[in-house]
């Protein structure tokens with residue numbers, strides 16, 4: 379039998395060959411402005427909770443009708459059930475809801491490769507580990523559930539019908555990022571778009587475009603990476619500037635000078651940037667602004683800005699983590715209604731369209747990777763995974779003016795291993811992108827009532843999650859934190875809030891009631907507004923969101939700290955409390 383014939387000596391031997399992590403930040407290419415062949419739609423699908431597919435080598439099975447088969451495979455990738463890509467598979471069948479493990483996706487790709495062209499597959503995101511097979515052979519694997527990755531299929535394709543197979547595993551393990559325990563639902567599958575890009579042999583890999591923060595607001599730096607090219611030209615037509623960039627060892631850069639209009643939330647001005655090299659061309663739509671800190675202030679284009687924010691998860695009652703243009707636009711509309719100029723995209727990289735829309739609509743963003751709670755800080759593989767997720771996020775979004783923060787972690791105990799791990803992540807972020815501020819949600823010593831975290835030394839801005847009125851009782855302690863801490867840097871209240879169940883099951887008063895949540899907001903705002911180093915906030919959270927670990931009578935599988943219920947329509951009283959405060963802050967800034 380197939381299983382016997384293929385039995386390995388050690389269980390691990392079935393999987394180790396596929397854990398190469400070679401689809402990573404180094405293989406990512408810039409795709410904006412390129413023609414794509416979309417590969418979304420129906421894919422053949424199978425849930426494989428015991429990883430039978432890797433043991434029986436389903437990927438090596440030739441397409442054939444069931445009658446032609448001579449081995450009793452436990453799954454046939456070529457016939458049977460389909461699911462749409464992108465989607466979160468647990469949302470598609472009730473019986474799958476709480477499953478986690480491997481699933482297989484298969485689809486044909488009909489194409490005749492042209493000699494001298496490169497065929498690059500891009501997967502927007504697959505939660506968490508994705509092993510890619512083409513025509514029966516292993517191409518590579520990617521770790522990390524929320525960032526895009528690319529695979530060069532050129533040598534694997536044959537004329538006519540090809541088969542793509544992906545084994546996507548969302549098992550939570552202690553060494554992943556995040557690890558086993560987190561406060562959001564563990565959705566699985568290919569939940570962002572998949573597309574194939576047809577490139578010339580010599581091509582443009584990436585461009586990084588930003589305004590130089592020298593106070594003049596005229597100098598634009600463009601850094602280019604290319605393969606097989608010795609020069610490229612860049613043009614910003616609306617500014618009437620262009621230049622030729624010498625590419626040496628795959629890299630080149632140029633400074634262009636122009637009288638430009640700055641990007642800001644009030645005036646989200648964007649410019650087309652076009653890069654050409656050989657037969658290749660890429661584009662982006664970029665805003666120019668600077669962001670720096672001065673004492674406890676955050677300066678946007680040289681002027682202090684107070685961040686009127688809200689945190690948001692990528693979560694939907696019906697589609698899970700799979701998002702849409704409509705969903706994203708509704709999110710920004712609600713944020714606008716609330717009076718926000720800022721969003722914290724928690725706790726992992728959201729869909730790339732979120733930052734594009736923030737650029738267009740004029741919002742500032744905090745983006746982060748899921749270095750969340752007690753991940754395996756002493757494990758070098760875990761570090762490499764986190765470092766790669768951070769690098770992929772930065773390379774994906776570094777041309778977005780809206781993004782002002784890279785956050786390297788959330789509420790992690792202050793151990794030596796964590797300090798080394800996160801300090802190294804902060805310097806990775808600075809090496810990749812020296813133009814943005816580095817932050818993290820740091821720790822408060824609740825007994826001593828002060829901010830106390832060794833990590834703050836390597837951050838530009840300190841995030842603090844505090845839940846006075848909810849997990850901590852005494853509001854007087856929050857005021858004491860204000861008096862006792864001398865952070866010497868800007869501080870953001872990166873989370874605060876309280877649950878409120880506004881369904882018919884919800885209580886009238888006390889914990890979990892709408893009125894209690896509103897009262898927590900009133901008390902919080904009264905104290906926070908008086909602390910000089912608090913330079914903004916992103917309360918927890920815009921919408922109620924799904925999570926397995928919360929099952930009391932009011933939660934029923936949801937975190938209910940939303941200012942709006944999970945239907946993304948019904949506002950709670952606290953929404954109004956916060957919007958009135960933000961209105962006042964905005965008026966004072968005018």
Ligand code: GCB
Pocket residue numbers: 561725788789843873918937939
């Ligand atoms: C936190 C976490 C966030 C949780 C939140 C809560 O501090 O950062 O992920 O969802 O508290 O509701 O407990």
